Amino acid sequence: MALLSVDELTVTFGGRGRASKAVDGVSFDVDQGQVVGLVGESGCGKSVTSLALMGLLPSKGVELGGRADFDGTNLLTMSQRELRDMRGSQLAMIFQDPLSSLNPVVPIGVQVTEILQRHRGLKGEAARKEAAHLLDRVGIPDPTRRLKEYPHQLSGGMRQRALIAMAVACAPRLLIADEPTTALDVTIQAQILELLKELVDEEGTALLMITHDLGVVAGLCDQVNVLYAGKVVESADRHELFAHPMHPYAHGLLESIPRLDAPRGEPLKPIRGSINDRIAWADGCAFAPRCDYYTMECLTGTPALTEPAAAGHQVRCVNPVREPVEIATLDTPDVTATAHGGTSA
Amino acid sequence: MRILKSRGARMATAAVAATLVVTACGSDRDKGGDEGKGKDTFVFGAPGDPSSLDPSLASDGETFRVTRQAFEALIEHEPGGTKMVGGLAEKWSSDATGKVWTFNLRKGVEFHDGDKFNAAAVCANYDHWYNLKGGYQSSAFSEYWQYMFGGFAKNEDPELPKSNYKSCTAKDENTAVIEVNEASANLPGAFSLAPFAIHSPKSLKEMDKQQATAEGDAITYPEYSQKPGILAGTGPYKLKSWNKGNKEITLEAFDGYWGDKAKVKNLVFRTIDTEDGRRQALQAGDIDGYDLVAPADVKTLEQAGFQVPTRDVFNLLYLGFTQEKNKALEKLEVRQAISHAINRESIVKTQLPEGGKVANQFMPDTVAGFSDKVTEYAFDTDKAKSLLKDAGESGLKLNFCYPTEVTRPYMPAPQDIFESVKSDLEKAGVKVNPKPMKWNPDYLDATKTGACDAYLLGWTGDFNDGFNFIGTWFAKYDKQWGFKNDKVFDAVNASSKVVDPAGRVDAYKAANEAIMEFIPGVPISHSPPSIAFGKNVNPPKVSPLTQENFAEVSFK
């Protein structure tokens, strides 16, 4: 059985007439030790999914539907008290912007020790020692000094490392990383990904990677789910997806990555429009307004998730794309050579 | 984040509850409200602070209320009346010219500081005042001296008049003779004034060492007048402390008093400057009595069992005209019309404390010289209208000044009275332009300099003599009134020159008749200022001159 099994998760915001579905029947599994990617542009519902799993969505004006079984228990129906015990110890999360995600007026040390105290009962000197050890483990030099410093005194990469230290402090079984590298410099991005990969490998922690960056996915994920307007539109393992993206959206995403080896003068191929140019899933494929391939069929009801080509490669499209995409990174699925070409030290 | 809800709620509830508990937990302290027996402190709520402990440097009633308990003058007034009776002088008399006054002093009187009271002490006081120097010669300090006796031994300001005071001689141990240069209607009344209370010679010596400073931009009272210690009189109480932060002056019964000794050991005057504040303090049992009760509160207090004795009236509220300011007012018909237009009966009936009277001349009927034959101006709106029409002033407009936020013994709520007068005048077709001003200095300034067409002012008598009323206003040209009428001026001045008391009374009557015929202003009312006491208090006899003797107070 999968460690985390999300089944038909729906998140509805607002009530009474103005309801809008941010997540609309998303299903995926994360196995022990597996790295699963949740990919999509901003507004597609990927962050909401992660917050829903953590129980961090506000209680008011939000309705949850479906199931999310973590180790056999449904996270969505857990009481806040139970969730509170889970969070930080079983489930942990890393956020996008490390500066704003750290409390500016509390020293790093306190922010690390407080979780140790909460879940591992460590206090005083023991907690401080363990915190220093954690910082050291995530690659922060001179950890004892850093413990006394405030977030604004650290560099961006250092802050993200500190956040990661907090997330892994209690050796959680599932780590959710929500765009952990987006706010960082390119060189740092690679280092952080490397660190995550190391930690996951060492501990056997499952990782749910939420990103819009296909480079990150290529370097890290075993299984990839592409989200569009609150629904999974394509799901496959990394190699399959990168080799044969079948949904026009996934296809477009891959094609839009600029290539070094592209002939000079060849135009970039962006997806036109924005996520706001959409129709309701009930009426048809939400992606239709931006799609080059759409037909009248696309405009009649929600397309189903099917497996037109390979087993385990699911696509929600009436007219799936059949041609492969050539991208530079496909053959070197390694973090040290992502689309951005960063190198770790 | 719904987890925080319950904690947050509890937090706030606790905070609110804590505040409530704090608010409510003050209940266990005895207020001394109804339990009178054994109380040794009487607290009186005064409307204002005294300015000085030395009455000769002051001119305000709040100062005198306090100092009267500690210092006594040669002549006093009968308790509850205006008749002059023996004070420190058992008897007094003047010669036929009215220039030589002889005082037979009380024997066996001792000052608070142990000095003996005798003729030499009396003369030391009068000579002290006569010889005031420097800053003390400013009317800010020696107002009453200048009013009653003119100037000083050596006038430092050439504009000061020559002193009317000539000398004081101790004929023997118990006989003092005071001589003046000219007879005056102010005598012997002046000898009864609180500012001229007698201090001990010892304290006078100390006082002479301290000079009032009047440099820079203000006048500084001498230290002795701000702190008890030096001053010593002969009264039933002696000054004990003045706590300015608490606005509280404490006096202590003087065991060596020559007369009936004070019944309550400590007498405290605390200033509470609002009517509501004083009333509520009495109701709450924080004080045992207060002065200047709002008319509306009298019934409330009485019904709750408080004692609100009413004083006899010894004051006057009038509507004044400044004839120069508004030429229409120079016409007799206009002044008559206004007098007819005002419904004084209604004002007295609805607004003044019970015992208030409609005024028909510029002195109350308790003053010798009150005339029964003055011209009366009955309330008659139609007559007022026709008089105005005859004068060609049907469209009369008046800039009418009135004071705000002040209560005077003769005028409990100036704005209400103004509103009613205004409403009456408007019925008669007079347009009234209201000009409210702060009492001091704006209003006093404006009225005294004749900046208003019409205004409300009044007077409380210092002592029972007609000149103290009409002489204040109509002896000579005054900017406040803005008219010159020799008939009125002569009548008033003539009265003050008559030495024979009976002849003077007749002269005052004639003067009153002349004034009311000329009608320079409209006398409106005589209002008895109310004073309130706690349920458990045996109050003193209330005085029309507001000179209550608190030594009479005791607790039931």
Next chain:
Amino acid sequence: MLRLVIRRLLQLIPTLLGLSVLLFLWLNRLPGGPASAILGERATEEKKAAINKLLGLDQPVYVQYWRFLKRMVQGDLGTSIQTGQPVWDEFTLRFPATVELSLMAILIAIVVGIPLGYLAARRRGGWLDITAVSVSLVGICIPVFFLALILKGIFAVKLGLLPSYGRLETGINATEVTGLAMLDGLLTGEFDATWDAFRHLILPSVTLASIPLVVIVRMTRASVLEVLGEDYVRTAESKGLEARVVRGRHVLRNALLPVVTAVGLLTGALLSGAVLTESVFSFEGIGKFLYDAIGGRDYPVLVGFIMLITIVFVLINLLVDLAYSIIDPRVRVN
């Protein structure tokens, strides 16, 4: 930090100088004058002229100003026209009372306002929010004098629980050390005075607290709302921390930063309220005294006070800045 303090204090000098000139010109525009204030009902033109001469008010403004400046430099604020006492003495007599009253009011406002504001933010848009905000708003929407009257009517007159006026009961006295009656009582061991002063403070300070209360509730509410949306609160929640820790360490600690500044800036508003409160409760403080000083054209008091309040204001701002730099590590470095 020391440099900041010194620079701020040096800036005071030109401010005060400029202010004193402005004040002088302004005060000379006030109609009436001290002479009529001194003489009252018995004033005549001649007497007034004599007093003006005595006081040097007949001289040109610049002469008066120069004299004033000379005195000021010597630390002499002059003498009050109304009371005939040195201005400095009057201030030391009355200022502590107002300080005590204001501190108490602020304290009440904080104790009630912060939880209220916090709750309002947590239940935003709910009835609790509207009630909490309304209650604090009603506080400021009731004219202070009327609120005072009602409180006094209930607690002092009807129930007789609390004294209706003044700072201390007759006969109770704390030996003066700081001028703050409660504190003095504690310092000298006269606990009855502390207790009595406290009882006298309750009604006026609750009345006065209605002014800062609404500011604190509003600020706290807005600030908590803002902080609740911050990423670091989400981080704290994601760590599974106890509600207490999240609320205290992560929400309130950040949310209260702007509240600190706001409280510092309330000085002026509090003094305004003090004028009314002190007047209703006959509480001998600086507010009522100043109000009378304006009416009585008590120039020395007014000038002295405005100078003083400017200094106080600068000092409070300095304190707030210093406090801020202690609470907020980000400011410390800059």
Next chain:
Amino acid sequence: MSLVTPNTSKIDRLAELTATHESSSGNSLWREAWGRLRRSKAGVIGAVVIAVFVVLAVVGPWFAPHNPAAQIWRDEVLINKGEFVGPRGENWFGLDHLGRDQFSRFLVGARQTLLVGVVSMLIGLVIGAIIGGVSGAAATLGGRNGKRFDTFVMRVTDIMLALPSLLLAVSIAAVLGQSLTTVMIAVGVVQIPIFARLLRGSMLAQGNKEYVLAARSLGIRKRRIVMTNILPNSLSPVIVQATLSLATAIIEAAALSYLGLGSPDQSAPEWGAMLTQAQRFFDNAPMMSVYPAVGIIITALGFTLLGEAMREALDPKLRG
């Protein structure tokens, strides 16, 4: 690549579906704010209260049953005996202490109160906005002198803010003498520094926004940026403050009345003046105080609730 020829029916259908899908991107900032305001309970309550008040103030006096200044029943009210006349058929709110119809006075009072509130708010707003606008423009337009000017102006407003507003108002009233105009000026002047600081602060904040930097980098003249971009975008806090000021002005006017510096014209008193007059008789005739007091409280509350709701609706940080 599948070659699908776009046909008209397909495009129409798509356009139709796109239109039915709720999209938030088209709303302007103001329309969004308006939407949020309409959903705010506090805002709606405030707006309703204000609407009632304004109608009362504008139309009410025409329906006043009696002359509010005439002491028609003077002899029925005996202040000195504590006898007052409560509500009765002819006088819905009873009589005041001088025998005038309290209901008529209440209606006229509403108009005066609104007048005082609006005019003094406008005085503060207009003068404050000019000072703050010039100062903010000077600071944004930069230059040494601009900065200096700004610093000077702000130092002055600092001092004004430090002074107790009531004492400032009292001293203004002392100079100008007592009248309704004085009340409006005194209350208005006190608001000047608040508006000035607010607009300036808001302009400075806008000045640092990216769109301004962008406009600058495009070579648009600074003056133009200030007038067309910064100023209009800085106005929302000022508008909020204006609403809140109406409440403050009404209360502050009442305080001035209490201190005896209110309008002398008792034929048309504002509620503060009525309250001041009535509270003297609170023990005997509490209702006399209650009418104007409740009027003041409810109205001030209305303006404040609306102002707070507007602030919240306009503040992007508080959304969500």
